[in-house]
Amino acid sequence: MSTTTKSVITLRPAPHRKAMCEREMPYDVLLHGQVFGELYFNLRGYRGYLPTADGKKLDIGEKTLSAYKRKVAVLNRAFKVGSAADASCSREGLIPC
Incomplete structure (x- = not known):
């Protein structure tokens, strides 16, 4: 039995936005599956x-793609902790957390 957790923030390659002279692939930043921005x-x-x-x-500055992926992992954990705290507040009847 495996449990899959869906990421809140994901990075998706965007080859449709890559110019002919560019060597590196641009990336879409997705928040809940919707385009939030770009790298x-x-x-x-x-x-x-x-x-x-x-x-x-x-804005973490001009960094490598792996640095952005590490920061996305940290932010996804922060989103999950925040949603768990919101759920516990609503269960206890403390709506405005």
Whole structure:
């Protein structure tokens, strides 16, 4: 029996947005399956914004794709902790957490 957890934030390659002269693939940033933003390759690394659990945009600077993937994993854990806390508050009748 395996349990699959769906990620809140995902990075999806976007070859349709890649220009002919670009060497690195751009990525779509998906939040709950909807396009939130994009990651594009600048001179030394990828640039873009990631969504946070409090609804803001996070800019980690010009980093490698693996750094963005690590940050996405951290943010997904933050989303899951936040949704678990919201669920426990609503079960206890504490609607405005």
